[in-house]
Amino acid sequence: MDEALYDRLIVTRARKPLHAAPLANPDVSGEGKNPLCGDRTRLDIRLDGPHIAQISHHTRGCAICAATADLMAERLAGCSIEQADALSHRFSALLRDGADRPRTQAGLPELGALQALAPVRAHKARIRCAELPWIALKEALSHVRN
Amino acid sequence: MDEALYDRLIVTRARKPLHAAPLANPDVSGEGKNPLCGDRTRLDIRLDGPHIAQISHHTRGCAICAATADLMAERLAGCSIEQADALSHRFSALLRDGADRPRTQAGLPELGALQALAPVRAHKARIRCAELPWIALKEALSHVRN
Amino acid sequence: MTAMTTTPPHTGGFDLAAIRAQFPILSETVHGRPLVFLDSAASAQKPEAVISAMAETMRHQYANIHRGLHWMSERTTEAYENARDLIAGFLNAPSRNEIIFTRNSTEAINLVAHSFGSMLKPGQAVLISEMEHHANLIPWQMLRDRAGIELRVAPITDAGDIDLPALEALLADGKVALVAITHMSNVLGTITPARQIADMAHAAGALVLFDGSQAVVHHRTDVQALGADFYTFTGHKLYGPTGIGVLWARQALLEDMPPFLGGGDMISTVTFEKATWAHVPHKFEAGTPAIVEAIGLGAAVSWVDAIGFEAIAAHEQALTTHALARLAEVPGLVVTGNPACRGGVVSFTMADVHPHDIATLLDRNGIAVRAGHHCAEPLMRRLGLSATARASFGIYTSKDEIDTLADTLVRIRDFFV
Amino acid sequence: MTAMTTTPPHTGGFDLAAIRAQFPILSETVHGRPLVFLDSAASAQKPEAVISAMAETMRHQYANIHRGLHWMSERTTEAYENARDLIAGFLNAPSRNEIIFTRNSTEAINLVAHSFGSMLKPGQAVLISEMEHHANLIPWQMLRDRAGIELRVAPITDAGDIDLPALEALLADGKVALVAITHMSNVLGTITPARQIADMAHAAGALVLFDGSQAVVHHRTDVQALGADFYTFTGHKLYGPTGIGVLWARQALLEDMPPFLGGGDMISTVTFEKATWAHVPHKFEAGTPAIVEAIGLGAAVSWVDAIGFEAIAAHEQALTTHALARLAEVPGLVVTGNPACRGGVVSFTMADVHPHDIATLLDRNGIAVRAGHHCAEPLMRRLGLSATARASFGIYTSKDEIDTLADTLVRIRDFFV
Numbered sequence A, B: 001m002d003e004a005l006y007d008r009l010i011v012t013r014a015r016k017p018l019h020a021a022p023l024a025n026p027d028v029s030g031e032g033k034n035p036l037c038g039d040r041t042r043l044d045i046r047l048d049g050p051h052i053a054q055i056s057h058h059t060r061g062c063a064i065c066a067a068t069a070d071l072m073a074e075r076l077a078g079c080s081i082e083q084a085d086a087l088s089h090r091f092s093a094l095l096r097d098g099a100d101r102p103r104t105q106a107g108l109p110e111l112g113a114l115q116a117l118a119p120v121r122a123h124k125a126r127i128r129c130a131e132l133p134w135i136a137l138k139e140a141l142s143h144v145r146n
Numbered sequence C, D: 001m002t003a004m005t006t007t008p009p010h011t012g013g014f015d016l017a018a019i020r021a022q023f024p025i026l027s028e029t030v031h032g033r034p035l036v037f038l039d040s041a042a043s044a045q046k047p048e049a050v051i052s053a054m055a056e057t058m059r060h061q062y063a064n065i066h067r068g069l070h071w072m073s074e075r076t077t078e079a080y081e082n083a084r085d086l087i088a089g090f091l092n093a094p095s096r097n098e099i100i101f102t103r104n105s106t107e108a109i110n111l112v113a114h115s116f117g118s119m120l121k122p123g124q125a126v127l128i129s130e131m132e133h134h135a136n137l138i139p140w141q142m143l144r145d146r147a148g149i150e151l152r153v154a155p156i157t158d159a160g161d162i163d164l165p166a167l168e169a170l171l172a173d174g175k176v177a178l179v180a181i182t183h184m185s186n187v188l189g190t191i192t193p194a195r196q197i198a199d200m201a202h203a204a205g206a207l208v209l210f211d212g213s214q215a216v217v218h219h220r221t222d223v224q225a226l227g228a229d230f231y232t233f234t235g236h237k238l239y240g241p242t243g244i245g246v247l248w249a250r251q252a253l254l255e256d257m258p259p260f261l262g263g264g265d266m267i268s269t270v271t272f273e274k275a276t277w278a279h280v281p282h283k284f285e286a287g288t289p290a291i292v293e294a295i296g297l298g299a300a301v302s303w304v305d306a307i308g309f310e311a312i313a314a315h316e317q318a319l320t321t322h323a324l325a326r327l328a329e330v331p332g333l334v335v336t337g338n339p340a341c342r343g344g345v346v347s348f349t350m351a352d353v354h355p356h357d358i359a360t361l362l363d364r365n366g367i368a369v370r371a372g373h374h375c376a377e378p379l380m381r382r383l384g385l386s387a388t389a390r391a392s393f394g395i396y397t398s399k400d401e402i403d404t405l406a407d408t409l410v411r412i413r414d415f416f417v
Ligand SMILES: Cc1ncc(COP(=O)(O)O)c(C=O)c1O
Pocket: C264, C286, C287, C288, C289, D041, D042, D104, D105, D106, D107, D133, D135, D136, D182, D184, D185, D186, D211, D213, D214, D234, D236, D375
């Protein structure tokens, strides 16, 4: 089909997520909902000091949303909260500003496999699908600070 | 100027009406108002049995309205109430249907000088100006019947 | 798209190629593919007759209406009021005075909810159904909260029809003042038995409003034969402009109802203390109306009437039958609902592919469908779904386009599974 | 009209002939004479840029907005939301979220009267002026009758200006919650001292709404510099389409206000029991908006901005000065009002000729003016008049046209006296 938008990785991770196993006793959790389509992602995080030790998601949504959640969980495991924030900004820049604006990337950590979502940029209405897990993340991390 | 619409007769009668002298002790009266422009005509009628003996109008309005009121008063003096009704229909036909539709004219009395208003037909928004005195007439005659 | 323009006419007198040629947008390409526009239920495309009626009005004969004594104003007033006549004819309304121009169906329903609604009292109820568009739900919720009336909801069957015995039961206590029901569901395609509903409502002392937004597009509408008291539709779904809709209501009702919006053109006389209202329809048309859009809507109904609803309904029925057959062949695809009578709207889900992904992947192939809750969240909940994909058909839709849809859905499914 | 197209530009950079050439309707004839359109205050003519922005949208890139995941819908959404950006820029609004699309100015004011008005309580007051258009009077009368608030009316001076000391006195008891005043009178041409009025209102704890229907056409509008809380205007007077208007309001106010119309696109989540609202501006835009008209209005403000308000204001000021001088020479003619600051609108009466006769006879000569109460009956009563004739000027009006008007008025007068 359309390799440009639906990378094989996206389809695979949406169908068979690797980081969706329930996490017992999470330290913090967060949820993202898109009332327009009913999609939702729930994130559970176990912390190790200022680091994300373990992270799992439960997503009911489209392939873009589900794959993002899974790749995000993968990328964030072991990151510091600061790094997670930075990745969130970088991912947002990938979708909103165009990936290659050097100004938005300087000093930010690598997105890695999350780069597969870059083509979503061309589909404005789908950007929020890829952002939903990050909204859940933001909510979860807000609990850490308080 | 525009002879087609503003016959010299219309302008003259609007400026110097011949039937606008106040009538003492009228038997019936009627009023027509156009809220859109504030124009109004008041009619006073003295009856002689089923006939209109004397009729006068007080008009604050445009030339079309004022001249119609004056020419109407002139034409109606001496008419029976039935004839007045018939003239009203005929005048309405002149403005609304086109003057020369024989069907609307059969058996109706002659309009006489009121024919000068025929060109108003082409100016839809002005038709109500020429109708205002007839609305006052209708109200006045409704009092006769009750 | 050349393949399509050589498709032979479906029915006697219905020349699809000639009709398609009147829609400039149908020659566009999307992502390098010919546009296959299967989203007419959201908003239809416009024929050149409508586009140029609007453009030519603005180019050659335009001024504000009603209050002008000059030629341009008188001619524009005539054109605007002529549109009212055309729409009265289109709905078989007893009087032209019963046609109120609004922005869309939504505003038409809100007008009724505000104006007629202001005459309702606590203890009275409005009855809607489970399959309403938000446009025929939220205004009644807002009225409920404003006026303390009750809002009742008639259930639907699993097939997607109004549950008529249940509806009748909800009417039984005589408290329902108004039944407000869609004449065709924008999700299920269900064409509701309007006459039967009207008879039930009237027998219970209620008035009835039909939301005709979807229905007027697909078959001839006769508000008298339907026994309607209120009927609403929206121009942009009827091949007409945006920014224009219609409320029809029986004249006696309109005369009893207070005005909704205040302003110029809807008054008779005004002082600072008090205003008196103009006659209907003007009482309900405050301010400068959507003049050019009303003229465009007049052109749209003339254009539709010239093709004729017999031909349109036959064409769309054939398309829908074909679509249901072809979609049944797509592995994992489930059509939403199976109503007794269906217009040219088919919603569906696919086991392993989210509706959003379906819509995006179809779009990559030039095919436009909707995905989401279709402004009918409570219906989605009733169906146990959070979203569907929806293909909808119009006068210009071809069998080839439906084949393209079905073939592409098979490929999408293969890609995902 | 050939004479006119050779008129040299008035001011540096303002090429009148080039501007007129962009309005197809200005080449029309009426009763065999070239059209002289002096009725722009009722509704302006449309430049080709606006007409073709609308037609080309419908021909090449159209679908319903916001809810679509397909290309046509995404592009149309962008175009619609881009129009919001353009209008935010046009008004110098702090945020694009503060721009609400309505049908016209009338609906914008009604929206405020319903939504903001629902938060007022008996004991509070709304203050308008004696020179308001019915659009900024009736909605407040209706609110008064609905909510039991008080409606106060600030007087005008004999010259036709707002009586500021009287206005201040009416604010003194602190009961006024909202001052709703026109930014430019459609009858007298008065441009009101909006900033001063805003300061007075705020000092007395009141908010302020300006009806900018006439004002936005003639000079640059900066809602922040004006100190406005609400500002409304209407597309069709700004060389834009019918069916589209704008409410601007400060975001914090919009967020506090309940929605006005209910339906699709203005909700966040919906159950049968309850709906929650979308963020502004969407909370106030229920149903399918006037999509093509918003795009057309965007084209209109871009077009106006490209010419520039400096040039427009200079041109119109010159025209108005010229008109006042030429009309002063017509025997028996009296210009209505003599305000301190006047936009391109001149009302007048003639001793022996009724305004309706003036308008009809001008029309026979191809000249379009308005006659009547101009939807300002209480103002007419204040002026002791029942009607006036009104000539109004736009970007495309020429001095020659004003000369034609004055010359024809002299002939009309001769004919009547
Ligand atoms: C000062 C003023 N306010 C409000 C309006 C109403 O505008 P609209 O009819 O477009 O709503 C007008 C024009 O008619 C006007 O001149």
